[in-house]
Every structure is written in structure tokens, then in C-alpha cells.
Amino acid sequence: MKKLLLVLFCLCNFMYAVEYDALQGKMLSLSCASCHGTDGKSITITPYIAGMSKTVMYQTLLAYKNGEKTGTMMQKHAKGFTDAELEQISYYFSKVER
Amino acid sequence: MINRRHFNKILVGSVALSFAACSSITNVSLPKDRKRVIVVGGGFGGATAAKYLKKFSPETEVILIEQNKEYYTCPFGNTVIAGINDIDYIKHDYKILESKYKVKVIHEKVKKLDGATNSVILENGDKIPYHKAIVSPGIDFKYEKGYVKGSEQFAPHAYKAGAQTTLLREQLEGMQDGGTYVMVAPANPFRCPPGPYERVSLVAHYLKTHKPNSKIIILDQKNSFSKQGLFQEGWENLYRDMIEWRSVEFGGKVLSVDPKRKEVTTEDEVVKADVLNYIPAQKAGQLAFDSGLTKGDWCPINTKTFESKLVKNIHVIGDATIARSMPKSGFSANSQGKVAALQITRLLKNKPVVNPPKLANTCYSLIAPNYGITVAAVYEAHEDGIKAIPEAGGLSPMGADPSFRALEAEYAVGWYQNQTADMFR
Ligand SMILES: Cc1cc2nc3c(=O)[nH]c(=O)nc-3n(C[C@H](O)[C@H](O)[C@H](O)COP(=O)(O)OP(=O)(O)OC[C@H]3O[C@@H](n4cnc5c(N)ncnc54)[C@H](O)[C@@H]3O)c2cc1C
Numbered sequence: 001m002k003k004l005l006l007v008l009f010c011l012c013n014f015m016y017a018v019e020y021d022a023l024q025g026k027m028l029s030l031s032c033a034s035c036h037g038t039d040g041k042s043i044t045i046t047p048y049i050a051g052m053s054k055t056v057m058y059q060t061l062l063a064y065k066n067g068e069k070t071g072t073m074m075q076k077h078a079k080g081f082t083d084a085e086l087e088q089i090s091y092y093f094s095k096v097e098r
Numbered sequence: 099m100i101n102r103r104h105f106n107k108i109l110v111g112s113v114a115l116s117f118a119a120c121s122s123i124t125n126v127s128l129p130k131d132r133k134r135v136i137v138v139g140g141g142f143g144g145a146t147a148a149k150y151l152k153k154f155s156p157e158t159e160v161i162l163i164e165q166n167k168e169y170y171t172c173p174f175g176n177t178v179i180a181g182i183n184d185i186d187y188i189k190h191d192y193k194i195l196e197s198k199y200k201v202k203v204i205h206e207k208v209k210k211l212d213g214a215t216n217s218v219i220l221e222n223g224d225k226i227p228y229h230k231a232i233v234s235p236g237i238d239f240k241y242e243k244g245y246v247k248g249s250e251q252f253a254p255h256a257y258k259a260g261a262q263t264t265l266l267r268e269q270l271e272g273m274q275d276g277g278t279y280v281m282v283a284p285a286n287p288f289r290c291p292p293g294p295y296e297r298v299s300l301v302a303h304y305l306k307t308h309k310p311n312s313k314i315i316i317l318d319q320k321n322s323f324s325k326q327g328l329f330q331e332g333w334e335n336l337y338r339d340m341i342e343w344r345s346v347e348f349g350g351k352v353l354s355v356d357p358k359r360k361e362v363t364t365e366d367e368v369v370k371a372d373v374l375n376y377i378p379a380q381k382a383g384q385l386a387f388d389s390g391l392t393k394g395d396w397c398p399i400n401t402k403t404f405e406s407k408l409v410k411n412i413h414v415i416g417d418a419t420i421a422r423s424m425p426k427s428g429f430s431a432n433s434q435g436k437v438a439a440l441q442i443t444r445l446l447k448n449k450p451v452v453n454p455p456k457l458a459n460t461c462y463s464l465i466a467p468n469y470g471i472t473v474a475a476v477y478e479a480h481e482d483g484i485k486a487i488p489e490a491g492g493l494s495p496m497g498a499d500p501s502f503r504a505l506e507a508e509y510a511v512g513w514y515q516n517q518t519a520d521m522f523r
Contacts, residue, residue: 023452027440028456031433031456031459033516034460034520037516037520038523042516043516044515046509046512072472072494072505077476077490079476080475080477
């Protein structure tokens with residue numbers, strides 16, 4: 001029972017995650033542009049992240065942060081943000097027109 | 099005597115002239131219906147700040163004042179010196195900032211910012227008032243030990259890109275096989291901590307290909323340097339004993355220099371160079387001193403907004419600031435430019451500033467065209483300073499295989515393209 005409650009709690013936690021805060025999202029996304037281009041519109045091999053699905057991006061960033069996914073660089077940056085901040089960043093880019 | 103009205107007329111006239119390229123003509127007095135932000139310096143910090151001010155608040159009048167019509171980036175300047183890219187590769191201009199973002203660009207040299215009247219004074223005498231200003235003047239050099247104004251034509255520093263980059267490249271091309279390239283690397287703090295070591299790496303790449311009997315001596319004014327292990331591993335892998343690094347404690351300390359004869363006197367000997375790349379010690383750009391923005395060699399700032407601690411309404415960003423623990427890099431200046439632009443937009447609308455703002459930096463260095471290394475960090479600005487988040491960031495791994503190095507080199511190029519587009523396009 002306890003286990004089930006915990007699972008439910010985690011699920012809820014994920015489903016009812018942070019509300020989008022446009023200002024936070026914008027501020028946190030600013031430095032991403034250096035490698036991924038203004039608003040994530042990369043013109044080179046660095047991935048184009050503008051308009052990416054919020055869930056996919058958030059999951060990817062969490063995977064980098066937790067060490068499940070490694071790259072040359074992203075795991076180092078993802079660790080610099082709380083989960084809530086990574087979610088705000090994902091919200092922000094999902095709202096940018098591709 | 100010129101009366102005040104007449105004086106104003108002259109000013110309106112001359113500024114209108116400078117603005118002729120843009121369709122709207124701006125009065126020199128402050129606009130009544132909107133706020134004016136003047137950005138001085140169109141490099142990594144300033145060009146970014148001007149663009150993002152317009153992105154965040156299109157209704158704000160943004161004037162960018164930059165002395166040169168073209169901007170040559172130091173990043174990738176080392177590839178130009180080593181003959182990998184041409185000088186045009188690192189050349190950018192301000193046309194898209196004007197046409198797409200409606201930034202008003204004036205190409206004039208600024209004499210100083212006057213905090214008492216909130217105005218920018220140009221060398222030509224024009225005076226333009228602002229509600230807020232952002233200053234990103236970059237660095238200037240300390241002339242000492244025999245390196246004086248003019249020495250750069252004999253012993254180029256190539257630490258501001260453009261003519262110096264081309265000169266150093268020409269000197270390297272003119273060097274005989276078997277010659278000695280001597281670099282004097284500066285003491286901390288200075289622009290781009292890995293910059294000198296990336297440069298000798300790429301110079302070694304050039305020499306290995308074209309003049310394999312030559313050697314490189316680094317006379318360093320410090321005992322360690324950024325990404326040292328990674329650089330030395332790369333040198334060992336690629337260039338064997340072509341590069342000799344002497345720390346300040348063990349033979350590097352420079353007592354004096356004769357730039358014309360290309361001779362450097364150290365504690366132990368006189369080192370003769372065929373090409374002398376002398377990178378002097380550094381301080382904030384002269385404009386910062388003339389505007390009363392400095393304490394010691396650099397500009398103290400309030401870390402959350404980048405507003406000067408010394409002059410109200412002027413925000414200082416980029417290499418000129420004391421923004422420890424961020425390195426003096428283009429990436430840092432760009433990150434700071436956006437935070438300053440965001441906070442100024444908030445301040446002008448009487449809204450609370452974002453607290454705490456987060457910033458980041460990644461420095462890519464090329465040891466060869468297909469061999470890249472990096473260092474990264476994420477920062478949070480607190481009242482008492484900008485702090486790196488301990489769990490985040492770090493160096494690329496030691497002992498990585500060639501495919502990893504090649505990938506980092508590819509990402510370095512990707513970074514350059516996206517970074518310069520983020521500033522100028
Ligand atoms: C060899 C080398 C390699 C580098 N590589 C990298 C790298 O790979 N990655 C990285 O992130 N950084 C790198 N850097 C560092 C980067 O170049 C600087 O950190 C960056 O340029 C700082 O930006 P800034 O806005 O402070 O100054 P700058 O970019 O120097 O801009 C200052 C601008 O202000 C203008 N100006 C100054 N005074 C006046 C005045 N009085 N009136 C009008 N205009 C004025 C200047 O003309 C200039 O355009 C490198 C530097 C060097 C030297």
C-alpha cells in the first residue's frame with residue numbers, strides 16, 4: 001500500500017509539475033542561445049530546440065542531469081538547474097514557434 | 099557665444115546625420131513617449147544586449163554606439179592566425195541589428211559617459227542623454243617592461259582581433275623553418291583564460307604542417323593555466339616537444355622586452371624570437387576609466403543587475419567587469435548582456451528584477467582543427483557575488499578517444515556560428 005501511494009505521489013508530482021512562469025522560462029533559457037541559437041533556432045549541428053515538445057525536452061534534460069544520457073556538454077549544464085527550472089526551460093522552448 | 103538653442107540645433111543636426119541610415123530621426127533630447135537605452139561597445143556584450151533589449155521591449159529606443167563599422171571576433175581569430183580560416187570568417191557587421199531589430203547604430207568613438215547628467219559624450223562633442231546605459235568596452239593593455247604604444251606593430255598581441263590578427267598571421271607565414279615563435283602569456287586576470295594556449299596549439303598545427311623544424315616557447319607570467327592538463331595532453335599527443343612552456347617560477351618571468359629586436363629578457367637569459375607574440379597584462383577598456391566606472395583595474399558591479407556600483411543607471415558587462423567567478427569570455431559577455439537587458443527592461447517598467455538570475459559559460463578550445471576541448475559552468479548571481487553551481491560544469495575528460503575530440507571540435511564550430519548569429523543576426 002505504502003509503495004502504491006508513493007508511486008501515485010510520484011506520478012501526480014510529475015503530472016502536476018510547476019506552472020509555467022513566462023519570466024522564469026525566459027530568463028533561464030537565455031544562455032542556451034549561445035550554442036543552440038537565438039530562441040533555440042540553431043543554424044548548425046547543435047540541435048534545433050525551438051518548438052520542441054515540452055515533455056520530450058524535459059525528459060531529455062532530466063536524463064542528462066541524472067547521468068542516464070551523456071553528451072559532450074549537456075550533462076554539465078543540466079546539473080546546474082533544479083528539476084523545476086529544467087521544466088520551465090522546456091516550457092519556454094515548447095512555446096517558441098518553430 | 100553660442101546660445102543653448104543654437105547648440106541643441108547643432109546636436110540635433112549631427113545626430114540626425116548619423117542616423118541618416120535609419121528612417122526615423124531621433125532628437126538629442128530624451129524622447130517623451132518612451133525610454134531610451136544607450137549601449138556603448140558593439141562586441142560580445144554590447145551587440146547582444148542591444149538586440150535583446152529590442153526583443154524584450156520593442157517600444158524602447160535602443161541606440162548602439164560602436165566606433166568601428168565592422169567587428170572582428172577574437173573567438174576563431176586563432177584559426178585565422180594559423181591559416182585555417184580567412185580574416186573574413188571572423189568579420190561581422192551591424193546591418194541586421196539595424197534593419198531587423200530596429201537598433202539605431204552610431205559609429206562614433208565615445209569620449210565618456212557622464213553619470214551626473216545621464217548622457218553619453220562622443221569624441222565629436224555630441225552629447226546624447228539616456229534613461230539607462232549599458233557599457234561593454236572590453237579590455238585595454240598595460241604598457242610596461244618596454245612594451246609601449248606602437249610595440250604591437252613589431253610584437254603583435256593579436257588580443258584584439260582585426261589588423262593585429264592579420265599581422266601575426268603574416269609574421270608567422272614569413273618565419274623560416276627552424277625559427278622560434280615566442281609567446282609571452284599574461285598574468286591573471288585577462289581576457290579568455292584558455293586563449294593563449296589555444297593559439298600556440300594552432301600555431302603548432304601550422305608549423306607542424308609547413309615548418310616542422312620550428313619551435314614554440316611560452317614565457318608565462320603565472321604558474322598554471324586554464325585546462326592545463328588537457329592542453330598538455332593534446333600537445334604531447336600531437337606536437338611532441340615542439341611547445342615548451344615555462345611557468346613564471348621556472349624561467350618564464352619577463353623582466354623586460356625589446357619589441358623591435360624581438361628579444362625578451364627573463365631572469366635567466368635573453369630569449370630571441372623570430373616571431374614575438376607579446377600579450378600584455380590587461381585592464382578594463384579606457385572608456386570605463388574615463389567614465390569613473392573602475393576601482394583598481396576593473397569595474398565593480400551589482401551582480402544581479404550588472405549596474406555599476408559607482409555610477410547609477412550605467413550597467414557594465416563583459417570583460418571590463420569584476421564578475422567573478424565568471425571568466426572573461428565572449429560566452430560570459432553574451433550571457434551577461436542578456437541578463438542586463440532583461441533586468442533593465444524590468445527596471446524601466448518599475449517591476450521587480452529577476453532574482454537570482456542564472457548565467458552560464460562554455461569555452462571551446464581547438465588544439466587542432468579536429469581536436470577540441472571544453473570547460474563549462476552554470477552560475478547564479480547572489481548579493482555577494484556570482485557563484486558557480488558546484489555540481490554542474492567541468493572539463494572535458496582526460497584521455498578521451500579521437501572521436502570525442504573530433505566531436506568537440508565540430509561543436510566548437512557550431513558554437514561559433516550560433517553564438518555570432520545570436521549577436522548579429
Ligand atoms: C585569442 C582569443 C580567443 C578567444 N576565444 C574565445 C572563445 O572561443 N570563446 C569565448 O567565449 N571567448 C573567447 N575570447 C574572449 C572574447 O573575445 C571576449 O571575452 C569578448 O570579446 C568580450 O566581450 P566585450 O563585449 O567585453 O568586449 P569586446 O568584444 O572587445 O567589445 C568591445 C567593443 O567596444 C568598442 N569600444 C570600446 N571603447 C569604445 C569607445 N570609447 N567608443 C566606441 N566603441 C568602443 C570596441 O570597438 C569593441 O567593439 C577570446 C579572446 C581572444 C583574445
